[in-house]
Each structure stands twice: as C-alpha cells, then as structure tokens.
Amino acid sequence: MSQYVLQAQDVAIHYGGVKALDGVDMTLEKGQIRGLIGPNGAGKSTVIDAITGRRPLTRGKVTLMGQDVSHLGAVERRARGLSRSFQRTSIFHGMTVRAQVELASYKMGMQNSAEDAEAVLRELDLDRLGHIVAEDLGYGEQRRLDLALALVGRPQVLMLDEPMAGLSVKESHDLARHLKALTSKWDVSVLLVEHDMDVVFGISDVITVFELGRVIAQGAPAEVRANPRVREAYLGSTA
Ligand SMILES: Nc1ncnc2c1ncn2[C@@H]1O[C@H](COP(=O)(O)OP(=O)(O)O)[C@@H](O)[C@H]1O
Ligand SMILES: [Mg+2]
Structure with a gap:
C-alpha cells in the first residue's frame, strides 16, 4: 500500500489542441499541505478538476488511498473522501x-x-x-x-481553489490557521491553490509550481523560493 493518501501520475487533460495539463505527477501525504502556484492559465484549476473527477483524463491515473479512482465520477470520489472547493x-x-x-x-x-x-x-x-x-x-x-x-x-483530502481570494490579510491568516489546525487535528491532506504568496509559503509543507500545464518545480518552500526558474517564471522581482 502506498504511503500517499493521494497520487496523480502522468495526468493529462487536452482541450483539442490546448494541453491544459500534460504529464503531471503529484502526491499528498497524510496531514500534508501542498501549495500549488503558477501563473494564470497554468492548469491549477484543471488539475483539481482532473483529480476530483470533474473532467475526464486524456491520460494518466489518480490513486486515492491506494485505490485507482481514475474511472469514478466526482460524486463517488467525494464519497470516498476526496473533497474540494471552487474558485467561486x-x-x-x-x-x-x-x-x-x-x-x-x-x-x-x-x-x-x-x-x-x-x-x-x-x-x-x-x-x-x-x-x-x-x-x-x-x-x-x-x-x-x-x-x-x-x-x-x-474527507481525507481537501483541494482548495484560491480560498483566500477577496479576503483581507487578517481573514486570510485566519483561514490559514484553520487549515493548519485541520491538518493536525483531523489528519486532512490539503492541496492549496492560492495567489497569496505569504499564505502559501507560510503554511505549505511542500510546494509545486506549474507553468503551461507542467510541473516546473517542486519541493520545500525555501527550496522553491530559491529556484531560479521559478523566480523567473512566476515570482518575478517581488519575491
Ligand atoms: N473548458 C475548457 N475548454 C478549453 N480550454 C480550457 C477549458 N478550461 C480551461 N482551459 C484552458 O486550460 C488552461 C488551464 O486553465 P486553468 O486550469 O483554469 O488555469 P489556472 O487555474 O492555473 O489559472 C488555460 O489555457 C485555459 O484556457
Ligand atoms: Mg484557476
């Protein structure tokens, strides 16, 4: 049995000629928070759709607690403990x-x-x-x-699509504190898509960076922050 609560392997979603996702590998361990960042259109919302079963995969596999759920619908995945929130x-x-x-x-x-x-x-x-x-x-x-x-x-897994959007700094930090508490008290694993870099780098155990439907960097927050490719592609001079 895999040590991962969730594992996405070689996940691809193509919309005609647009490769919204192309060969994404990602994992979540029990109680872990993985931050997912990347420019607009990088495929962050699409990867949540792919993993939760809202969009059929063009290619790849999603494993939830050791079981292949790739062919299950969203409702069935939710019943098995894979939950999400939407951008709205x-x-x-x-x-x-x-x-x-x-x-x-x-x-x-x-x-x-x-x-x-x-x-x-x-x-x-x-x-x-x-x-x-x-x-x-x-x-x-x-x-x-x-x-x-x-x-x-x-649920065992929570995938959150920009949950801090539109919140004040205080409200964001409040929500971040609640998320952190959930991971330790309820052992929930979280995939956090978020634009607020302070929040993402502050509460994530690991961070994945997307660009054009692919993972361009992955690792501990300090490591990702120092990655030249990430700085160039996304963080720019503000990091
Ligand atoms: N239903 C769709 N049909 C065609 N292209 C789509 C659709 N949904 C998303 N895309 C494209 O897929 C890419 C990734 O989009 P998205 O996952 O929404 O990015 P992000 O959430 O990182 O901003 C973009 O190029 C977007 O235009
Ligand atoms: Mg999005």
Whole structure:
C-alpha cells in the first residue's frame, strides 16, 4: 500500500489542441499541505478538476488511498473522501449556516449529520453564526462556510481553489490557521491553490509550481523560493 493518501501520475487533460495539463505527477501525504502556484492559465484549476473527477483524463491515473479512482465520477470520489472547493463559493445564500452544513452532511449520507455538521462548525468557529442566513455573513465568513461544506463527512483530502481570494490579510491568516489546525487535528491532506504568496509559503509543507500545464518545480518552500526558474517564471522581482 502506498504511503500517499493521494497520487496523480502522468495526468493529462487536452482541450483539442490546448494541453491544459500534460504529464503531471503529484502526491499528498497524510496531514500534508501542498501549495500549488503558477501563473494564470497554468492548469491549477484543471488539475483539481482532473483529480476530483470533474473532467475526464486524456491520460494518466489518480490513486486515492491506494485505490485507482481514475474511472469514478466526482460524486463517488467525494464519497470516498476526496473533497474540494471552487474558485467561486458554493454556498446557499438564502439558508442559515447550520441548516446548510447539516443538509450537506445529510446528502453525503452521514447518519449523524447534525453531529458531523456541529463538529465542522465548531472547528471553523462558525458555531456561533449557525443561525445566520448565509447572505448576511461577511465575505470572510462566507468563505469559511464554503470550506465547512467541503468538510462534511470528514474527507481525507481537501483541494482548495484560491480560498483566500477577496479576503483581507487578517481573514486570510485566519483561514490559514484553520487549515493548519485541520491538518493536525483531523489528519486532512490539503492541496492549496492560492495567489497569496505569504499564505502559501507560510503554511505549505511542500510546494509545486506549474507553468503551461507542467510541473516546473517542486519541493520545500525555501527550496522553491530559491529556484531560479521559478523566480523567473512566476515570482518575478517581488519575491
Ligand atoms: N473548458 C475548457 N475548454 C478549453 N480550454 C480550457 C477549458 N478550461 C480551461 N482551459 C484552458 O486550460 C488552461 C488551464 O486553465 P486553468 O486550469 O483554469 O488555469 P489556472 O487555474 O492555473 O489559472 C488555460 O489555457 C485555459 O484556457
Ligand atoms: Mg484557476
């Protein structure tokens, strides 16, 4: 059995002539945070779509806890513990926080959905906001609710597509702290696509850099930061 919770091997997604992904290898260990960075159009969202089963692979293989899930649909992968968030939130604006997290948990088939939901709400400091209708939340809280919906049913793997987008510095650091806590308390493994370099370099155990659908660098944050190719391709003079 592999030591990896998740493994993507030689993953490719081609849209006609566009090679959105071309031969990507990536792994996640238990409780690890892997930051994924790269310029716009590099294939970051597409790799999440590929791994979670939203897009059929042109080539390659995805293994979840030792099992090949390449031919399973997104719903089935989610049921097996592979969860995600989208670049835009997936919250229900007209529903209270608690009701929608409970509903999400129930839909996941959790027998104890009220308990499951409560644990998630507590973990994200949303329990005191449980009675609030989502559209009345601040944007930072809506982002946290979006994360809560991805966490029902205790997934093993969480793939987050720019969860800090539009947040203030304080809100970003808050969310980062919650993510870090989740990895240690719940053993969740996280793939974090994020533009905020302070956050990515601050909380990731390892970092992967994409360019034009390929991995151009991979390693510990300090190593990646020092990589000349990365500095040239992405970090520029601001790093
Ligand atoms: N549905 C699609 N049809 C055709 N090309 C697409 C589609 N989705 C994404 N692409 C292309 O795939 C590449 C990667 O996109 P994406 O994964 O969204 O990049 P990122 O998230 O890193 O900004 C881009 O060149 C984009 O134009
Ligand atoms: Mg994207």
